[in-house]
Structures are given as C-alpha cells and as structure tokens.
Amino acid sequence: MDSATVKDNREEWKKECERVATAIRRRVLQYTIRNNGGYLSQACSSAEILATLYMRVMNLGPSLGPRVPRPFAGVPGRENPNAFTGAEYNGPRGAHWDRFIFSPVHYALVLYATLIEVGRLGPDALDHFNQDGSTLELIGAEHSPGHEVTAGSLGQAVSQAGGIALARKLRGDSGRVWVFMSDGEFQEGQVWEAVAASTHYRLSNLGVYVDVNGQCCDGKIQDVMATEPLGDRLRSFGASVREVDGHDVEKLAQAATVEEKDKPLVVLARTDPCRGIELMRKRAPFFHYIRFKSDDERLEYEALLKNE
C-alpha cells in the first residue's frame, strides 16, 4: 500500500484500516482454534486501535525484522551477546522516528497478527506461535516481534516508556513515544506513579492508547476494582485526555493529532470485548482467556471462519 495515496484519500485509508482490523480478528480466531484457546477477546476489542496505530498514527520506518521470525536467542546478559528485541519490526531508531512500547503483552497474538496484516511480518509467521524455542510466545517479552520491553508484569511498561520519552526530550528528538495499554493496568499503583511523573516532567512526546474494554482477568473491571471515571482521574493527574469510540478508526487517528503543550496524551479507546464475535457474549463476564469447554463449542467458533 502506498501511504501517500492513502493520506490523499480519506475514505481509502479508513477502508484499508478497517479491512486490516477485520483480518486481525480473523487471524487471532484461527490461531485460538488451532491452539485450543487464546486471548481472543483482546483481538475483538483492540483490532482497530492497533491497526490505526500502525497504519495512521505512528511514524515508523520500514521493518528491519526478518519475515520469518528468528528463534529465541536467549535472555540478555553478560554471557549472551546474541540477545535481541522485537523492536526491529517497528523500524529503525532515529531522532525523527516514533517508538512503540507494547504493554499488555497478553495481547501478543493480536500484535503478531497486526504485524502480519500491515506487512511487517511474513504471512506464515504464526506457524511459530506458542512453539517451543520461538519468540512468538503466548505472553510476549522483549524478544517477541513488535515488543521492545519485558512488560508481562503489568503496569511496568508505561514507566519505561516515560524514561525513554524523558531521554528523547533531553536529546531533543522530534519522534514521539507511543504506548499501548489495557484499562485493567490502571488498577496498578505504578501506572498512576508513571502518569504523575510524565505530567511532572511535561512529557508531551508521550502518547498512550488504552483499550478500555472494561474487562480484566476476573471479569468486569467495575466489579473487580473500579478504575472509572478513568478520563476524570487522568485529567486530574494533569494528562491530556481524549475519549473516543475504539472501533472508529477515524476518531482513533484524529485523537493522536491533538498535542496539548507540555502534557502527555492519553487516548481512552472505549471498546467492546466481543466486537465481531457475537458468539462470545454468552461467556460474559469472563473473556480473559478463551478455552473451549467442549468440541461442540469449538465447532461453533470454527463455523465463524467458514461463514465469512
């Protein structure tokens, strides 16, 4: 896809973005069925957010990662010069390029699918998904494609992104630092520490997209530990907040263009955890990890793939 053409034609880019979002959901559904379980609801809620980030919001250079993902080369350490991060899939580093920090790494499959759909990872890359010795782990870490930090202990990535944004501000880089988060992470105290520090240091080069699907592992966030009103809470901490329909790619893209002077940006993307897969609603309020309870149930989900 030629990005200049897309920018010229508003309807074209929107359609392409929506097509990619639909393809992300479909691919995640395929691998959830193949894997006999997976983080499917996360794809339903976040497909448009990740598609819009990669296709419209982030200023990333071409991927430097191999289309067939490299096998795991070991954890970073004194004795291991071969360790790498998955940031290579987000393009080269440079003062004017944006950076992407992926926080809720339980969404890893959604990110892998996104990278495939936007052409940063080969179409067969998911053959390696959840295989021993692969970097395409079920819960991603910094070696997984598209990931740059080890964020599985939730709420830690936004602090690391804050440090990166501060370093870039000190250096005078023009590129921004984008973070993708889930709303469940706002139950962690560290996230609020990070918001406070980012507003204190006026990190306007930091932008956070939050998948506000209202869900966490134990069910509905409002029942487990309420985080709302998230927008008011964030505003009271001094952040610049935009609240948008998280399935509307145009509104998602627009939110990024507003840069309030001296304030970090938080885009609250309000989403539906079952978007595109109505069948899943009967599992309410538990959507964290979809494990098929019977062959019949699995067949019901398989039928969704055939119907399209």
Added chain:
Amino acid sequence: MEVIARPHAKNLVRWAKDRPEVLVLSADLTSSCEANDFRDAYPERFFSLGLAEQNMMGFAAGLAREGFIPLVHTFAVFICRRAFDQVAMSIGYSNLKVRLLGFLPGITTPGGATHQAIDDVGLMRLIPNMNILECADATEVESVLDVAQALEGPVYMRMLRGDVPRLFPQDEPMRFNRARVISEGYDLTLLSSGICTEEALRVTCALRQRDIHINHLHISTLKPFSDPNVLNALKAARKGVVTLENHNVIGGLGSAVAELMAEAGIRGPLVRLGIKDQYAHGASRPYLMRKFGLDAAALLEAVSGLLGRGVRIRTEDLPQDLPGVSSKASIKAEDL
C-alpha cells in the same frame, strides 16, 4: 584514624563532572542519600521522581535503554523490597546499565525495621544479571562508582553515608570480584563485609598479639562471588570459617560462603555471624551490633568456639582506635 564527612556527596560531584550521560534519580531522599551536592552542581541532570520507587525503576530502565547512565539514589529497603519486581523485570532481565545506590544497609540506621535493609543482598543475589558491591569505608565509597562503571549490566551498591571511617589507603581502591586480604594465617579463615570489617579488624589485631593467626578477607563484591582467592582461603582454613556481615545470615555473605564450601566439598565448620533471621528495631548502631551479634565480642566468641579454647581476650582489651579505625563514625538521628 581519619573519618571522612559525606564522602559520597563529594565524590559523586567529582566523578560525574565529565560524564554527561550520568543522571541522578532520587525518590525524595536526596540529602539523605548525599545526592544534594550533585543536584546543586548539575541541576539539569538531576531528576526527582518523588516517593514512587516502582515508577522510578521503570524511568531508570527507559533512560538506560537510551544510553544514559542513571544512578538511582534511595534507601536500600525501597530499592530491594518495595520495587523488587520492577528491579527484576524492568532492569535485571534486560541487563540494563542502571546503578542502584542503596543507603542504610542493615542496622546502620536507628529507623527501625522499615528502614533497615537486612535482606537486600539476598534479594539482589536472586536477580540474574545483577552485580552487588558493598562499601566498608570512605576509600570504597570513593571507588565503588568506578568499579560499577566498568560493568555492562545492572549494579546494586550498599552505600555508607555521613561520617565514614577510612580503613583502607586511598590508593588501594575497591576492585571488582577481588577480596581484600587483610591478614594471613592458617588457623581460621574470616570473611567480613561492610561495616563489620571494622569490628573484625579490632579482633584480628588483638589475636595476632596472642599468636593466633587469622586469614582475614574483606569482601566488597558479593555477586559474582567467584574470586579464586576466596576459595583458596576457605580450603586453607584448618579449624573453620567465620563470616561476619551486617545482614540476615540467610541470603548474604554467609549463604554465599556456605554454597561455595558445599559445592567445592570443603569440610569443616562454618559459623555465620549476622542477624539470625529476625527483624531488627530502632536503636543505636552499637546497641544493635551487640544485640544481634555483629560486633567484636560476637566474633571473639565464635573464634574461641572454633579454636576449642578461650582466647583470653576481654572486649575491654580490644583496641578502640586501631590504626585507622574509629568507632565514632555514626549516623546522626537528624539525618534520617
């Protein structure tokens, strides 16, 4: 002997002068961790992160990923206990060049259990990639940043503040993974670290006059713990090994020595002097050192036990002011 006031405060300003990539991060304990002179000298490189240690570790990790060298200053308890997961996952896993300066090790503070890091060495030893250094005197405080600087991965440093004695000559700086041989002998091997080395010096000095020769090694690198001189000293001990540390006997120097002896098949008794798996409480340093058996008297008792005879030295006979040793160094309550 010489006592240096706030050696870290002065050294940090000197050391960081021509290192523009060095930043200081602080969690509202800037003067208490002697980073205030740095803050005043280089305000553009000083970052106050407030009482929010978990986030501070993430910011340090992010800055380190971008090539800066953050020196994180706070009390040891808040690095190791409060932000353990962040140190392990945001810094340790990625082997980032973050320097963690932990003040108030063990019972060096009257601040009570919440402020006394009796478990920090044990916690940091559990983190892969982590290096651990401990300062015993002003010379080590003045050279620990050089030792850390040469290491690519994360470093945790047990720091001393306030009035710090100078036990070691200024031209004999701390060396990475090298024990300092203080005295030689084959009767017993004694390994001490941190503020306990000053106590140990009093005892070994007096024992030498009684013709009891202790192989005394001062340990400043607690991880890695692979100095061949340490292994040799453990093997050479005729009547046993004693460790003396300002830490729980679980997880610190005593544990490291026990592991090394077991794996090398070294037989013979090991006496681990330190805090015996209990919380301390708020009181003066001499009182706590006596109470928890970290002092010269406790060491004399352990030595007598291993030699199978009384060493006929009373604590009153121990030198109060060794060449170079002062018992006056202490933290004032108003510094808390």
